[in-house]
Amino acid sequence: MTPAGPAAAAEPFDPAGVVWTRLSPRLVTARRAVRTGLQVVPLLGLAVLAVLVSGWFWLGVLAVALTAAWQWWLIGRQVPAWGYAERDDDLLVRHGLLFRTLVVVPYGRMQFVDVQAGPVDRRFGIATLQLHTASASTDAVIPGLPPQEAARLRDRLAARGEARLAGL
Structure with a gap:
């Protein structure tokens, strides 16, 4: 019979008696800066197309903005892990x-x-x-x-x- 509960489930990834050293919080800032830089070009391109060609391109702007927001949040969760x-x-x-x-x-x-x-x-x-x-x-x-x-x-x-x- 195996032990049940959260402690038993976490044990393979959190051995007993181990003190973990975390990474620098500057990694979060660096990764967010890179992701934001990569999102700026498509965001601006789609916004220009929305103004000049068709309003439907605003859906692309929204999709890129939502993706950027999700990545921003995800990076903030991944680095501390x-x-x-x-x-x-x-x-x-x-x-x-x-x-x-x-x-x-x-x-x-x-x-x-x-x-x-x-x-x-x-x-x-x-x-x-x-x-x-x-x-x-x-x-x-x-x-x-x-x-x-x-x-x-x-x-x-x-x-x-x-x-x-x-x-x-």
Whole structure:
């Protein structure tokens, strides 16, 4: 017989005794800025067509505006669902609301660790850390880290990975 209740259902994605570190709230702002920028061109184009060609294009303006509002709200919910935790032997990374994912990366399986920051990331003061393993299915990505935390985590994970490999 399996235990019932919310605690039993959440256990695979929230192991006992794990303290999760959240991402920077600046990731929400960065993602919203990118989405808003992508919505401006279709919104303006449809508005011009509605004025010059036909009033039916206002339905397109409404559809784009509703989609933008929904994405704005969704980004605000998705980013806080991300988290990572360092344990003695592995790194845990979780994300997702509807489709939840928990990736466990043993330190001894890490091949290398990347830190990346594109122009938008640099503008908002965040970076992305990516862990590469022998199996692509266990690679993990942690977006939205402050650059100092990304560098600290990169160095710490690389050192732990080397220590685990030396023990083999």
